[in-house]
Amino acid sequence: MEAAFVERLGPPGEIRLGLLPRPAPGPTDVVVRVELTTVNPADALVRSGAFVTPVPLPLVLGRDAVGTVAEAGETTGFTVGEPVWTNSLGHGGRQGAAAQYAAVSADRLYRLPPGVDPTAAVTVLHPGATAWLALFRHGRLRPGETVVVVGAAGNVGGAVVAFAAEAGARVLALARPADAEYCRGLGAAEVLDYRDPSLAGAVARAAPGGAALVVDAAGRNDLAWAVEVLAPRGRLVVLAGGAGGGDRPVLPVAAFYQRDLTVRGFVISRATVDELAEAAEGVNRLLSAGRLASRRATVRPLSAIVEEHRRVTDGTTHGRRVALRTSTH
Ligand SMILES: NC(=O)c1ccc[n+]([C@@H]2O[C@H](COP(=O)([O-])OP(=O)(O)OC[C@H]3O[C@@H](n4cnc5c(N)ncnc54)[C@H](OP(=O)(O)O)[C@@H]3O)[C@@H](O)[C@H]2O)c1
Numbered sequence: 001m002e003a004a005f006v007e008r009l010g011p012p013g014e015i016r017l018g019l020l021p022r023p024a025p026g027p028t029d030v031v032v033r034v035e036l037t038t039v040n041p042a043d044a045l046v047r048s049g050a051f052v053t054p055v056p057l058p059l060v061l062g063r064d065a066v067g068t069v070a071e072a073g074e075t076t077g078f079t080v081g082e083p084v085w086t087n088s089l090g091h092g093g094r095q096g097a098a099a100q101y102a103a104v105s106a107d108r109l110y111r112l113p114p115g116v117d118p119t120a121a122v123t124v125l126h127p128g129a130t131a132w133l134a135l136f137r138h139g140r141l142r143p144g145e146t147v148v149v150v151g152a153a154g155n156v157g158g159a160v161v162a163f164a165a166e167a168g169a170r171v172l173a174l175a176r177p178a179d180a181e182y183c184r185g186l187g188a189a190e191v192l193d194y195r196d197p198s199l200a201g202a203v204a205r206a207a208p209g210g211a212a213l214v215v216d217a218a219g220r221n222d223l224a225w226a227v228e229v230l231a232p233r234g235r236l237v238v239l240a241g242g243a244g245g246g247d248r249p250v251l252p253v254a255a256f257y258q259r260d261l262t263v264r265g266f267v268i269s270r271a272t273v274d275e276l277a278e279a280a281e282g283v284n285r286l287l288s289a290g291r292l293a294s295r296r297a298t299v300r301p302l303s304a305i306v307e308e309h310r311r312v313t314d315g316t317t318h319g320r321r322v323a324l325r326t327s328t329h
Contacts, residue, residue: 118323134266135161141169
């Protein structure tokens with residue numbers, strides 16, 4: 001089968017396009033004929049070795065796949081021809097999705113709801129599930145709370161806005177003014193410019209008394225600012241590194257503990273299969289309702305994977321996501 005893979009971890013130049021044997025499924029696996037995959041920042045972190053995880057070599061790249069069931073054992077619960085998706089390949093010892101076929105453990109495979117466009121779906125699977133985990137597993141969001149979303153026009157941030165609004169929270173989105181309409185369309189009550197030098201004051205005016213939850217989906221990681229905008233008992237969820245705030249932000253400890261605040265970090269790669277399945281239910285619900293979509297999605301052939309890995313490595317995606325067509329079949 002055609003595949004995009006690396007024989008050793010390293011820069012995007014290590015990616016090869018070529019033929020590999022079709023995967024041999026285990027008894028609880030489903031073989032998926034992959035139609036589309038994508039390139040997430042996480043795929044670049046696995047490829048480079050910056051996110052340490054066991055991988056077979058050669059490693060087929062890619063977490064996410066949308067396709068149809070090609071082979072399924074009776075105990076898997078799937079039938080040949082069903083449209084399906086997965087978002088946990090290519091790390092944790094599993095082969096990836098950027099190939100014509102992938103063997104997927106049945107408990108990591110979900111049905112694509114009827115009427116959902118596979119191209120639109122593939123770009124939001126990983127960001128959508130990440131957003132669900134950030135809000136509900138780690139952020140413990142409750143209806144009626146105010147949540148501030150940093151990076152709200154990005155792929156993860158946009159999904160955070162959509163899930164939080166659906167859950168009955170009041171969403172303050174931090175994004176560029178040019179992206180305000182997109183964020184409002186996802187359900188944001190207000191959109192604030194993240195480059196505003198008096199951003200803490202703007203949040204305080206929009207949320208007198210403070211926010212219950214801040215989700216930083218951009219890696220801004222300004223802990224001092226978060227402590228300023230959070231209400232007592234507030235929670236900050238961090239999930240990315242590097243965008244301006246650097247990796248060693250300063251935490252004003254006295255204000256932090258005296259107001260019972262919490263900072264929580266996570267990676268989706270450590271989510272359990274049950275957590276991923278719950279997140280997948282949420283993703284499917286929003287997809288069916290047409291409430292989850294990348295701000296800018298482009299379809300390209302699998303051969304564009306090297307260029308797309310360079311883009312995410314350089315941080316030049318700005319909310320853009322690509323759907324890679326795995327072959328012409
Ligand atoms: N922990 C996990 O499990 C997990 C899972 C998925 C992703 N991630 C991480 O999450 C991050 C975002 O991924 P993504 O796919 O959503 O990327 P993305 O689509 O490129 O979105 C990033 C967003 O952050 C905004 N941004 C950049 N610098 C900012 C700043 N200083 N203040 C506020 N906003 C800023 C960008 O705004 P502009 O468009 O205006 O530049 C963009 O909208 C990546 O670092 C990724 O590795 C982590």
